[in-house]
Amino acid sequence: MTMTNKIIFSGIQPTGQLTLGNYLGALKNWNKIQDDGKCIYSIADQHAITVFQDPKSLKNATLELSAGIIASGIDTNKHILFNQSGNPNHSELGWYFNCIARMGWLNRMTQFKEKSGKNSEKSSVGLFTYPNLQSADILAYHATHVPVGEDQKQHLELCRDIAQKFNHDYGVDFFPIIEPIINEQGGRIMSLKDSNKKMSKSDPSDNSRINLTDSKELIVKKFKKATSDAHLLPSSKKELEGRPEASNLISIYALLQDKTVESVLKEIGGLGWGDFKNKLADVAVEKISPISDEINRLMKDKGEIENILNKGVIKSREISQPIIDKTKQIIGFI
Ligand code: TYM
Numbered sequence: 001m002t003m004t005n006k007i008i009f010s011g012i013q014p015t016g017q018l019t020l021g022n023y024l025g026a027l028k029n030w031n032k033i034q035d036d037g038k039c040i041y042s043i044a045d046q047h048a049i050t051v052f053q054d055p056k057s058l059k060n061a062t063l064e065l066s067a068g069i070i071a072s073g074i075d076t077n078k079h080i081l082f083n084q085s086g087n088p089n090h091s092e093l094g095w096y097f098n099c100i101a102r103m104g105w106l107n108r109m110t111q112f113k114e115k116s117g118k119n120s121e122k123s124s125v126g127l128f129t130y131p132n133l134q135s136a137d138i139l140a141y142h143a144t145h146v147p148v149g150e151d152q153k154q155h156l157e158l159c160r161d162i163a164q165k166f167n168h169d170y171g172v173d174f175f176p177i178i179e180p181i182i183n184e185q186g187g188r189i190m191s192l193k194d195s196n197k198k199m200s201k202s203d204p205s206d207n208s209r210i211n212l213t214d215s216k217e218l219i220v221k222k223f224k225k226a227t228s229d230a231h232l233l234p235s236s237k238k239e240l241e242g243r244p245e246a247s248n249l250i251s252i253y254a255l256l257q258d259k260t261v262e263s264v265l266k267e268i269g270g271l272g273w274g275d276f277k278n279k280l281a282d283v284a285v286e287k288i289s290p291i292s293d294e295i296n297r298l299m300k301d302k303g304e305i306e307n308i309l310n311k312g313v314i315k316s317r318e319i320s321q322p323i324i325d326k327t328k329q330i331i332g333f334i
Pocket of ligand 1: 021134151
């Protein structure tokens with residue numbers, strides 16, 4: 001397959017604010033691969049309502065997330081940015097995939113277990129079946145490549161299983177078997193407060209994450225308060241082993257500057273935490289503030305963001321409709 005044959009799809013939920021984890025794990029890659037093929041990026045608002053969302057907040061989060069995606073460099077003249085609920089083909093194909101995926105497959109999804117916690121009986125049915133809708137998001141476009149963070153890996157394996165079972169059951173070679181694109185470095189940015197937990201927009205502690213809309217002062221403060229350990233910064237990968245706080249902050253520092261961890265270790269090895277955190281905060285402010293300024297600018301003209309999404313919805317329907325029509329024909333619907 002040539003580079004330009006790639007159809008790239010990914011999505012983000014409009015719940016809470018965009019975090020540095022979303023940026024380094026997903027958005028930065030979305031941006032990087034723009035010249036490799038056709039990109040279709042979706043605000044996964046139908047996924048968001050698997051947990052109740054206040055309608056006003058959902059609308060605002062959808063616009064702000066769209067602004068964040070545009071501000072981080074996605075060219076919406078060349079590529080498609082749209083809100084999932086604008087294209088009913090996703091939920092239609094999602095239903096067909098509910099009939100393909102097996103209960104056992106979904107029972108194994110770790111994200112459902114984490115999100116539903118001890119009280120899975122009280123979770124919405126949508127939260128359980130959501131990976132089927134995610135597979136439909138991707139396969140409604142016959143996408144071939146999906147750039148995501150590490151936490152989505154299991155959902156993408158399910159997408160491959162669904163495509164394979166559909167093709168097998170109906171004796172067709174119709175849905176592609178997708179390739180996940182997960183950066184080894186940056187695929188899993190951890191919380192600033194607990195390096196065993198991923199950085200998440202739903203963590204109750206705002207100090208656990210950097211939001212792309214945080215002010216310069218707040219970014220500096222959050223890095224200063226980030227959990228560290230009792231040793232000087234390491235100068236080799238060997239010394240970095242078993243030091244999760246240092247690994248996480250060094251990764252962030254490296255990724256923000258497109259440097260390798262090795263070169264960063266040479267630069268900062270032997271520094272105390274105070275000095276390193278100052279350097280990290282400086283780099284973060286330098287990279288994040290232009291994005292946050294652009295988000296603020298875009299949010300002043302919400303009509304413009306809505307236009308971009310509406311245009312994206314129309315294009316998304318154009319691509320997915322023939323695929324849904326063919327799917328129905330394969331299934332045997334009149
Ligand atoms: P969501 O909204 O939780 O996250 C959006 C993207 O950000 C990545 N990410 C991270 N990467 C590194 N470190 C972190 N701490 C971190 N936190 C989040 C996620 O891996 C993801 O790539 N179900 C999806 C959205 C979705 C989707 C899709 C993705 C809907 N349809 C189709 C791919 C294809 C979700 O909840 O992502």
